[in-house]
Amino acid sequence: MIRGGFWAMGGYARFVWPSIGFAVAVLLWNIWSARRHHARALVRVRRAIQMARSEES
Amino acid sequence: MNARESGVGVARGIWLVLGRELRLGFRRPDQLLQPLMFFLIVTTLFPLALSPLSALLRAMAPGVLWVAALLSSLLSMETLFKADADDGTLEQLALSSQPLGAIVVAKTVAHWLVSGAALVAMSPLVATALAVPPKALPTMLASLALGTLTLSWLGAIGAGLTVGLRRGGVLLSLIVLPLAMPLLIFGASATDRAIGGENPAGALYFLAALCVFTTSLGPLAASAALRITLE
Amino acid sequence: MWRWFHRLASPPHLYRTAGALTPWFAFAAAILIGYGLVDGLAFAPPDYQQGDAFRIIYVHAPSAWLSLFGYTAMAVAGAIALIWRIKVGYAVAAAAAPIGASFTLSALVTGSLWGRPMWGTYWAWDPRLTSELILLFLYFGVISLRKAFEDPGRGDRASALLGIVGVVNVPIVHFSVYWWNSLHQGGTVMRLGKPEMPGSMLWPLLAMLAGFMCFFGAVLCVRVRAEILTRERQSTWVREVVAA
Numbered sequence: 001m002i003r004g005g006f007w008a009m010g011g012y013a014r015f016v017w018p019s020i021g022f023a024v025a026v027l028l029w030n031i032w033s034a035r036r037h038h039a040r041a042l043v044r045v046r047r048a049i050q051m052a053r054s055e056e057s
Numbered sequence: 058m059n060a061r062e063s064g065v066g067v068a069r070g071i072w073l074v075l076g077r078e079l080r081l082g083f084r085r086p087d088q089l090l091q092p093l094m095f096f097l098i099v100t101t102l103f104p105l106a107l108s109p110l111s112a113l114l115r116a117m118a119p120g121v122l123w124v125a126a127l128l129s130s131l132l133s134m135e136t137l138f139k140a141d142a143d144d145g146t147l148e149q150l151a152l153s154s155q156p157l158g159a160i161v162v163a164k165t166v167a168h169w170l171v172s173g174a175a176l177v178a179m180s181p182l183v184a185t186a187l188a189v190p191p192k193a194l195p196t197m198l199a200s201l202a203l204g205t206l207t208l209s210w211l212g213a214i215g216a217g218l219t220v221g222l223r224r225g226g227v228l229l230s231l232i233v234l235p236l237a238m239p240l241l242i243f244g245a246s247a248t249d250r251a252i253g254g255e256n257p258a259g260a261l262y263f264l265a266a267l268c269v270f271t272t273s274l275g276p277l278a279a280s281a282a283l284r285i286t287l288e
Numbered sequence: 289m290w291r292w293f294h295r296l297a298s299p300p301h302l303y304r305t306a307g308a309l310t311p312w313f314a315f316a317a318a319i320l321i322g323y324g325l326v327d328g329l330a331f332a333p334p335d336y337q338q339g340d341a342f343r344i345i346y347v348h349a350p351s352a353w354l355s356l357f358g359y360t361a362m363a364v365a366g367a368i369a370l371i372w373r374i375k376v377g378y379a380v381a382a383a384a385a386p387i388g389a390s391f392t393l394s395a396l397v398t399g400s401l402w403g404r405p406m407w408g409t410y411w412a413w414d415p416r417l418t419s420e421l422i423l424l425f426l427y428f429g430v431i432s433l434r435k436a437f438e439d440p441g442r443g444d445r446a447s448a449l450l451g452i453v454g455v456v457n458v459p460i461v462h463f464s465v466y467w468w469n470s471l472h473q474g475g476t477v478m479r480l481g482k483p484e485m486p487g488s489m490l491w492p493l494l495a496m497l498a499g500f501m502c503f504f505g506a507v508l509c510v511r512v513r514a515e516i517l518t519r520e521r522q523s524t525w526v527r528e529v530v531a532a
Contacts (some may be wrong), residue, residue: 006330010340015405019398020329023347026394027321027503030387034510041517045530048521214453218446222436231432232450235425238418278453281370285445 070155071163078167088136092172093179096129100183111188118187119248122197123204123241125183126176130205131230133172134212137164138220138283147220151287157280165213165279173205189252196251196261203264204244210275211236217282240267297374300525303516306509313506320499328492335489344402346492350500352395355423356458358388358504362430363455366448376512378444379519381451382434383511387504389427396420426454440519 009016082089103121104114141147141164150160180201181194189197215233219225247260295301328346335342362384369377399417400410411417430447437443520526 009343010334012339012341012405015341015401016329016343019344019401020325020347022397022401023351023394026351026390030390030503030507033386034507034514037514038510038517041514041521042530045517045521045526049527049531052527218433218450219436221442225436228429228432228436231425232429235422235429236454238422274456278449282446282449285442285449288442 067155067159070153071159074150074155074160074163075167078164079170082167082171088133089171089175092129092133093175095132096125096176096179097183099125099128100187104187114188115190115252118184118189119197119245119252121187122180122184122201122248123245126180126201126205127208127234127237127241129176130173130208131212131233133168134209134216134233135219135226135229137168137213137216139216142220142287147283148287151283157283158276161213161217161279161283162276165209165275168213169206169209173209174202176205177201189248192254193248193251196257197248199261200244200247200257200264203261203268204240207240207264207268207271208233208237210271210279211240213275213279214282217279218286220283221286240264243267297372297376299376299379299516299520299523300529302376302379303513303529306512306516310506310509310513313502313509317499317502317506320495320502324492324496324499328489328496332489332492333486338406341402341405342489344398346496348395348398348402349493350496351391351398352420353497354500354504355388355392355395355420357501358384358391359423359427359451359458360455361508362388363451366451370445370448370452375519376516378448379512379515380508381448382444383508383515385427385431385434385447385451387507387511389424389431391500391504392420392424392427396424423458426458430454 007013007017100121103117107113107117138147141150151157153160177198180197184194184197185191211233212229215229215236216225218232219229222228243260243263247257247264250257250260296305324346329343332343334340362381365377365380365384367377368374369381396417399420403412403417404410430451433450434443434447437446517526517530
């Protein structure tokens with residue numbers, strides 16, 4: 001397989017690569033957004049713990 | 058369960074609430090007329106914006122009629138439970154011996170009689186102005202009658218879900234419009250086929266099936282929605 | 289089975305299970321999607337009708353599949369939560385909604401990029417395209433209804449109910465593929481169908497489908513954990529888990 005031929009996708013490169021790119025972007029967004037949610041949840045819990053501690057003392 | 062103790066059966070209860078709603082509806086004629094005027098004005102916009110050629114009008118009439126009917130009944134849907142929820146009547150009704158589903162049925166049917174049926178009654182006038190041939194009017198009336206009743210049930214679910222919210226109007230449209238899209242497809246295509254001289258029975262049967270389906274499950278879903286937002 | 293289900297319904301247990309499952313799902317997803325992309329894009333033979341444009345199927349079909357699967361999962365989780373009053377069901381439903389919506393968008397965009405060379409237009413009011421768009425609107429409705437309530441519990445229940453009502457609509461819009469075409473003239477005929485694929489084309493597709501499912505599982509696990517942490521942040525077990 002010639003490298004140029006692969007990237008040209010038989011003349012459909014204009015459509016194939018953007019759609020692969022978009023799908024991969026959606027996958028990456030899902031990973032990023034899920035991890036961000038998790039991190040934020042942890043921050044929230046830590047804040048709740050701290051508030052509880054400061055009320056005790 | 059408690060219905061027997063208080064001596065008012067479910068059917069009688071539905072009848073009483075229905076009567077109350079209808080009396081209230083006719084006591085506020087502006088609320089009754091506003092959606093109708095909206096319907097009239099929206100349908101007037103299209104010939105002005107596009108072209109007054111009757112061939113073009115006839116081609117787009119089913120779509121225009123259905124979209125306008127959808128929007129105007131959505132407009133009136135927001136008020137379905139609002140006034141009664143605000144002054145606490147709804148909670149009293151929910152606590153009464155009547156099942157909540159029966160109250161939802163009464164209120165929705167009353168709402169349809171006041172707004173939907175009036176819209177259907179006015180539609181031949183609008184359709185004639187949009188150059189719809191008279192032979193297509195019976196089909197259009199039947200499709201709109203079935204469609205607005207179905208819409209009332211969908212709207213009751215949406216109104217039940219959004220009744221507690223301050224800015225529920227836009228959200229109500231966001232919820233109800235996707236659910237109403239199959240209705241729009243079949244309603245417009247029935248009218249379209251009748252105008253083109255074809256047999257509209259298939260689309261009408263489908264509208265009837267949708268209507269029966271929403272009428273049987275709509276009260277359940279709407280009362281479940283009210284129970285969630287009221288409690 | 290029933291006991292297993294009951295144990296899963298307890299937030300700490302589900303939190304731990306989801307945490308344990310995440311790396312496995314992620315690992316399987318990476319392997320399957322990696323293999324599927326390489327084999328599907330570089331080694332599968334071009335379609336005799338569509339040439340290399342058919343390769344879009346390797347991302348389009350799994351996205352479309354997940355868009356439907358995500359909605360169904362969301363509605364079922366919501367129904368379980370509403371009927372049996374199992375609170376973690378709401379957490380699962382809330383976690384599944386944005387994932388499903390993102391794949392619905394992906395299915396629409398990749399399908400549209402596929403449509404341009406095949407039918408000569410990015411968008412056609414074809415039943416299947418329209419029904420997918422309606423699905424996206426349903427997702428938007430469910431997500432915004434949850435956020436509209438100040439009381440999170442009420443938002444959970446309301447959006448679960450809307451999800452259940454919307455799932456009734458999914459087969460209706462889906463089957464309108466046939467009804468609408470028979471009623472409306474001039475609809476674009478979809479040539480996606482189910483052609484008999486040779487194995488060299490089929491294997492990467494199956495790998496991508498399985499890989500996307502595993503990906504959904506991994507992301508869902510992380511999101512469910514986040515939802516449980518937020519919802520249970522006042523409980524002692526969450527504090528012990530986080531402090532440790």
